[in-house]
Amino acid sequence: MRVITSLEALEGLLPLSPREREAFRAVVPVYPFSTTEYYARLAAESFAVRRMLLPSLEELNPELQNLGEPDPLREERDRKAPCLTHRYPDRVLVVTTNYCPVLCRFCMRKRNWRRPLFTISEDEVDAVLSYVRRNPQVRDVLISGGEPLLLPLELLERLLLGLKKIESVEVVRIGTRLPVVEPSAVLRSELLSLLERAQKVWVNTHFNHPDELTAEAAEAVKALLKCGVPVNNQTVLLKGVNDSVSVLERLFRGLQRIKVRPYYLFHCDPVEGVMHFSTPISLGLKLLEELQTRLSPLALPYYAVDGPGGYGKVPMLPVRFEKLGSVYRFRSFSGRYFTMPDR
Numbered sequence: 001m002r003v004i005t006s007l008e009a010l011e012g013l014l015p016l017s018p019r020e021r022e023a024f025r026a027v028v029p030v031y032p033f034s035t036t037e038y039y040a041r042l043a044a045e046s047f048a049v050r051r052m053l054l055p056s057l058e059e060l061n062p063e064l065q066n067l068g069e070p071d072p073l074r075e076e077r078d079r080k081a082p083c084l085t086h087r088y089p090d091r092v093l094v095v096t097t098n099y100c101p102v103l104c105r106f107c108m109r110k111r112n113w114r115r116p117l118f119t120i121s122e123d124e125v126d127a128v129l130s131y132v133r134r135n136p137q138v139r140d141v142l143i144s145g146g147e148p149l150l151l152p153l154e155l156l157e158r159l160l161l162g163l164k165k166i167e168s169v170e171v172v173r174i175g176t177r178l179p180v181v182e183p184s185a186v187l188r189s190e191l192l193s194l195l196e197r198a199q200k201v202w203v204n205t206h207f208n209h210p211d212e213l214t215a216e217a218a219e220a221v222k223a224l225l226k227c228g229v230p231v232n233n234q235t236v237l238l239k240g241v242n243d244s245v246s247v248l249e250r251l252f253r254g255l256q257r258i259k260v261r262p263y264y265l266f267h268c269d270p271v272e273g274v275m276h277f278s279t280p281i282s283l284g285l286k287l288l289e290e291l292q293t294r295l296s297p298l299a300l301p302y303y304a305v306d307g308p309g310g311y312g313k314v315p316m317l318p319v320r321f322e323k324l325g326s327v328y329r330f331r332s333f334s335g336r337y338f339t340m341p342d343r
């Protein structure tokens with residue numbers, strides 16, 4: 001895997017306009033740049049990918065960015081063990097590293113970019129396992145980052161096989177963008193065999209645009225499915241990238257075609273440095289309302305906000321029914337109404 005962080009190396013693959021070059025020089029000392037060669041090549045062909053990948057002067061616009069904060073979701077406040085956030089009774093979040101080969105400009109953990117690189121240690125893995133063992137109400141463990149699928153395999157193995165042995169844990173979800181930004185790295189046989197042996201693993205991928213659904217990405221997903229790993233997708237609603245019915249429809253249909261279930265469409269979190277990607281909530285609801293009449297629920301994600309202040313996620317589906325006296329009134333996909341009595 002070849003990772004590119006400098007302007008010179010990038011321009012070998014993806015020539016920049018003078019404006020983009022100026023933005024790169026101004027922004028990167030504050031918010032660094034990184035991409036895989038694969039994803040840079042994709043950006044050369046796709047305007048949407050380019051917007052997700054290249055630094056923009058908007059990242060430094062104080063009027064806009066002061067509307068956000070570094071950690072609106074209070075992941076640090078709800079930390080119960082090193083690297084572990086416990087908010088919902090039955091689920092915990094483990095942030096295993098801040099390393100990512102591609103730094104997405106809309107990253108919700110952009111605050112972590114400024115820190116030195118960290119990777120969870122063996123002792124911290126053991127502390128996570130011991131916390132989960134002591135809290136048997138936890139049945140679902142989310143492993144996030146950074147990019148967890150690029151952890152040293154011995155460390156990932158210690159964590160996954162440790163969780164496999166804890167009977168109260170039923171689900172282990174890995175949040176990863178590797179199938180999107182470096183699909184060939186998913187195909188490492190040692191990694192795939194570990195995911196299969198770990199048994200409880202689900203993968204949550206992060207495709208945001210149909211241009212990311214390449215043949216290579218489809219192959220990576222297929223390899224995961226073959227190992228018995230269900231694959232779901234979390235998309236972020238991003239201004240200028242995917243904030244239209246036609247793009248989202250192509251994305252969700254494309255995901256379903258490769259057997260990836262669209263799980264969440266997240267409203268963009270109010271993160272400092274990311275505010276220029278934010279759309280109104282009313283737009284997200286409108287898009288979903290239209291999509292709901294076109295797509296099977298199997299291809300339709302929940303639109304969700306994650307409450308700033310650490311309130312947690314609230315999933316939304318546009319409401320197409322109401323109670324009228326003793327009957328319920330429903331609106332069908334074609335816009336016609338019907339009622340049913342509540343008995």
Ligand SMILES: *Cc1c(COP(=O)(O)O)cnc(C)c1O
Pocket residue numbers: 085086087088091092093142313
């Ligand atoms: C998102 C999140 C979860 C998982 O939530 P789901 O709605 O089940 O996907 C768990 N813990 C924290 C802290 C989270 O942010």
